[in-house]
Amino acid sequence: MGLTDQLIAAHRELWRRAAHHPFVEALAAGTLEEEKFRHYLIQDYLFLIDYCRVLALGSAKADTVERQGFFAKLTEVTLNTEMELHRSYCERNGISRQELEKASPAPTTLGYTRFMLATANQGDLLDIAVCLTPCFVGYAEIGTRLAGLEGRPTSGPYHEWIEMYSDPEWVGLCGEFRQLTDRLAEEAGVTDPSLPRHQRLSAIFAEAVRWEWMFWQMGWTLEGWPEEIA
Amino acid sequence: MGFTSELLEKHASLWHRATHHPFLEETAALTIPQPVFAQWLIQDYLFGVDYTRFLALLSARAPGEFMESLGRSVGVMLDELELFRKMAERAGVDLAGAKPLPTCRAYTDYLLRLAYRESFPVCFTALWTLERAYHEAWSWVKENLKGESPWQEFIDNWTTPEFAAFVAWLGESLDRIAAGEDPEELAQMEENFVLTCHYEERFWQMSYGGEGWD
Numbered sequence: 001m002g003l004t005d006q007l008i009a010a011h012r013e014l015w016r017r018a019a020h021h022p023f024v025e026a027l028a029a030g031t032l033e034e035e036k037f038r039h040y041l042i043q044d045y046l047f048l049i050d051y052c053r054v055l056a057l058g059s060a061k062a063d064t065v066e067r068q069g070f071f072a073k074l075t076e077v078t079l080n081t082e083m084e085l086h087r088s089y090c091e092r093n094g095i096s097r098q099e100l101e102k103a104s105p106a107p108t109t110l111g112y113t114r115f116m117l118a119t120a121n122q123g124d125l126l127d128i129a130v131c132l133t134p135c136f137v138g139y140a141e142i143g144t145r146l147a148g149l150e151g152r153p154t155s156g157p158y159h160e161w162i163e164m165y166s167d168p169e170w171v172g173l174c175g176e177f178r179q180l181t182d183r184l185a186e187e188a189g190v191t192d193p194s195l196p197r198h199q200r201l202s203a204i205f206a207e208a209v210r211w212e213w214m215f216w217q218m219g220w221t222l223e224g225w226p227e228e229i230a
Numbered sequence: 231m232g233f234t235s236e237l238l239e240k241h242a243s244l245w246h247r248a249t250h251h252p253f254l255e256e257t258a259a260l261t262i263p264q265p266v267f268a269q270w271l272i273q274d275y276l277f278g279v280d281y282t283r284f285l286a287l288l289s290a291r292a293p294g295e296f297m298e299s300l301g302r303s304v305g306v307m308l309d310e311l312e313l314f315r316k317m318a319e320r321a322g323v324d325l326a327g328a329k330p331l332p333t334c335r336a337y338t339d340y341l342l343r344l345a346y347r348e349s350f351p352v353c354f355t356a357l358w359t360l361e362r363a364y365h366e367a368w369s370w371v372k373e374n375l376k377g378e379s380p381w382q383e384f385i386d387n388w389t390t391p392e393f394a395a396f397v398a399w400l401g402e403s404l405d406r407i408a409a410g411e412d413p414e415e416l417a418q419m420e421e422n423f424v425l426t427c428h429y430e431e432r433f434w435q436m437s438y439g440g441e442g443w444d
Contacts, residue, residue, distance in 0.1 A: 060286035
């Protein structure tokens with residue numbers, strides 16, 4: 001079993017809760033209130049800006065030119081394909097790109113991105129890969145699952161969202177990402193769960209999955225800063 | 231006058247040396263010895279690998295408005311490395327196991343040091359300096375080329391309209407950045423413009439030999 005599957009298995013309940021958050025289920029059923037979706041999508045755009053920084057750090061810290069290239073490709077796909085979904089949705093809904101980029105990050109968005117940036121700055125390529133796994137692999141899993149559901153939305157923004165995260169090319173990239181993570185773990189010799197390094201990676205993974213759950217929750221509850229301190 | 235024009239004017243002679251080295255003259259005149267160009271090819275490839283890291287670090291640190299272009303330039307650099315591998319293969323040059331010479335090593339270590347330690351404006355100054363130097367150096371070669379060069383793809387690579395536009399964007403951006411900086415920071419930026427020019431000049435010279443680790 002590769003490291004990715006080991007980590008998912010070790011935190012199965014947490015993983016399931018994040019993947020089946022009420023926000024996701026409501027999106028799949030088409031019953032999600034659009035206000036919540038909009039809040040989530042704007043926050044996700046802010047999240048992705050810093051996510052690209054983490055990918056760039058992966059490129060900077062990669063040990064081979066091929067891996068440098070892979071992380072650069074992920075940065076490119078995120079900037080130009082994934083974030084384009086957000087931009088075009090916002091454009092259609094009267095939110096300009098400037099407004100989008102100037103939006104204020106919610107507490108959870110800040111917490112998640114600071115966690116990733118700190119991990120990526122302090123750690124090596126394997127730490128970076130593990131802290132990105134819940135987002136990357138998680139979204140591919142959710143996208144693929146939702147695309148196979150009966151009664152999923154067949155038009156509109158939720159449909160587009162599902163289409164993007166179940167797109168075979170994108171899901172294929174996630175597969176490559178998974179393989180790279182597993183390979184890095186083998187090279188580092190950390191697949192034995194009793195090793196301290198394995199446990200540290202497991203802790204990074206668990207924290208990232210918690211943030212994934214928190215991120216859905218942020219959309220679901222329209223989380224922002226309390227008015228007194230906003 | 232913008233910051234970049236001031237730098238180019240104030241350090242005109244250094245700038246000229248960084249962009250009009252005999253290496254470039256001989257390349258344009260088609261008289262450059264194959265081993266000299268091959269050495270440059272190897273060293274510039276090694277430079278490119280770490281330079282790509284520099285760009286990636288810079289894009290990770292960049293203010294929002296610069297992040298996207300810098301992130302994209304990492305991808306452009308990776309294509310360029312592919313070009314180096316192709317040219318190396320064609321010229322029978324082995325890149326595997328190649329070791330950087332002292333100047334190459336010093337230059338990339340210098341850039342990575344900037345990326346990890348210095349302010350974004352200082353890093354951006356070095357970035358503009360070396361990209362602009364490359365554009366100017368290779369444009370000069372192209373204009374003065376005396377026939378068919380075996381290294382044509384390199385000459386083309388750094389003289390495309392896309393590359394010219396990127397260099398222009400870097401210059402305009404740097405002028406904008408500099409307009410908001412205090413004299414102390416501007417002095418740091420100037421110092422690193424000068425250092426980068428020196429490294430550029432030495433990088434051309436390096437391929438003529440006399441450098442090693444013995």
